[in-house]
Amino acid sequence: MKFSVSNIALPSYSHFDELVQLGTMGLQGIEVAPSRVWKKTWKGLSAKMVTQYRADVERAGLRIIGLHSLFYDQPNLGLFCSEEYMPETLDFMVHLSSVCRDLGGKQLIYGGGRNRGNISKYEAFQRTIDFCATLCNRIQTHGTSYCFEPLSPRKSDFINTVEESVTIVETLNNRAFQVQIDAEALAENNEISEKTFLIAQPYLIHVHANEPNFGILGSSGLIDHKAIGGYLRGINYNGFVSIEQKMFNQTDPVSGIATSISFLKENY
Numbered sequence: 001m002k003f004s005v006s007n008i009a010l011p012s013y014s015h016f017d018e019l020v021q022l023g024t025m026g027l028q029g030i031e032v033a034p035s036r037v038w039k040k041t042w043k044g045l046s047a048k049m050v051t052q053y054r055a056d057v058e059r060a061g062l063r064i065i066g067l068h069s070l071f072y073d074q075p076n077l078g079l080f081c082s083e084e085y086m087p088e089t090l091d092f093m094v095h096l097s098s099v100c101r102d103l104g105g106k107q108l109i110y111g112g113g114r115n116r117g118n119i120s121k122y123e124a125f126q127r128t129i130d131f132c133a134t135l136c137n138r139i140q141t142h143g144t145s146y147c148f149e150p151l152s153p154r155k156s157d158f159i160n161t162v163e164e165s166v167t168i169v170e171t172l173n174n175r176a177f178q179v180q181i182d183a184e185a186l187a188e189n190n191e192i193s194e195k196t197f198l199i200a201q202p203y204l205i206h207v208h209a210n211e212p213n214f215g216i217l218g219s220s221g222l223i224d225h226k227a228i229g230g231y232l233r234g235i236n237y238n239g240f241v242s243i244e245q246k247m248f249n250q251t252d253p254v255s256g257i258a259t260s261i262s263f264l265k266e267n268y
Contacts, residue, residue, distance in 0.1 A: 001232060001268055004029030004065050005243040007036045008214070009257050011250070016056050021254045023061030025261050030062050031242045032103065033069035034096070041073055042095055047102065054103045065240050066107035066144075066206065067100050079114040079128060079158075090135060093146070097139040107206045109180050111149040116158045124158050129171055136176040147180035147206060152188035161189055162196050169203050179203035182244075184210050187223040197231040204237060209264055210244040217243060217260040218267075229268035241268050 007030055010018045019030065034041040037053055057064050070093075071077055077089040093108075100108050116124040135146070148159045148168060159165055162181055169177050179200050186192050197204075209228075211220045218225065232241070243264060248256040 001237060002028045002240045003243075003261070003264055003268070004031050004240045005257055005260075006031040006033060006068065006245070008033050008069065009243070009245050009247050010036070010253055011247065012036050013039065016060065018254050019057060019060035019062060022257065025258060026265065027062060027261065029065040029240055029242070030057050031065055031244075032067050032105070033072065034067060034099065035069065035073040042092055045099070050099055050102045064103040064105045065242065066105035066109065067096060068109035068111065068244075070096055070108060070110055071113040079131065080116050080119060080124065086131070090131070090138070093135055094138045097142045097144045097146070100144050101142040106144055107178070107180070108144060108146045109149050109206060109208070110146055111151060112155060114156060114158050121158070125168070128168060132168070132172055132177060133174075136172060136174040139176055145176055145178040145205060147178050149180050149182050149185070149208070150189070151182065151185050154188065162186075162191055162200050166199055166203060178205045180206040180208070182208040182210065183223050183225060183228055184212060186228065192224055192227050192231070194231060194234065197235050201235040204235070205239050207232065207237070207239070207241045208244045209241050209268065214244060214246040216245060216248070216256050217263040225263070225267040232268065
């Protein structure tokens with residue numbers, strides 16, 4: 001397995017010095033929340049700005065693995081937004097895929113912002129398949145893959161389990177959609193089991209190692225990271241496991257990450 005960290009643990013907009021420190025700690029990659037890098041993640045984001053951030057990360061001895069926290073600064077957009085915003089949502093997701101490609105990344109993790117509300121589960125599924133089929137066609141040449149992050153019912157009312165995510169991937173049957181898993185959601189959904197990982201195995205391309213409220217790894221004692229690491233090894237997973245935690249110390253953000261890196265190496 002390879003290890004990375006999300007840039008939500010770093011200062012917004014300027015964190016090259018921290019990247020250099022992380023490059024010496026045994027990480028190979030950085031997962032990018034776009035709004036943590038640029039104040040404008042769509043209109044106003046130039047190719048030069050994307051190229052510059054990639055160069056900074058690579059100069060620090062790391063590589064960009066992909067994007068997450070996709071809709072943080074686009075509250076009107078989403079899978080079940082009002083009809084008038086659906087074309088814009090599609091265009092935005094195509095745009096993010098191209099940004100991911102240009103950064104050298106491969107996967108885009110779609111987590112929050114997909115509540116179906118009063119839409120039935122069946123209709124939500126059909127809408128998702130139709131929307132994502134169109135999206136797949138538009139990003140086919142990018143070499144990227146979207147993943148719906150399974151989340152607990154506390155955080156989302158659509159795609160809560162790994163099995164539900166796999167069903168969407170198998171229905172779409174397109175390499176532009178794959179599977180991601182999230183440690184906190186696995187624990188909340190009682191999915192830390194061999195069965196879950198065997199179901200995900202053919203499509204699994206990314207893992208979030210995290211805690212409730214984006215805490216330092218191991219801090220809650222509520223998530224059996226050792227078991228998750230064991231199941232990942234059991235299915236011969238060789239992709240990235242990415243630390244997803246918030247920034248704890250404005251003056252020394254890397255110290256909290258260092259603690260999580262040590263924990264990650266012990267358990268994964």
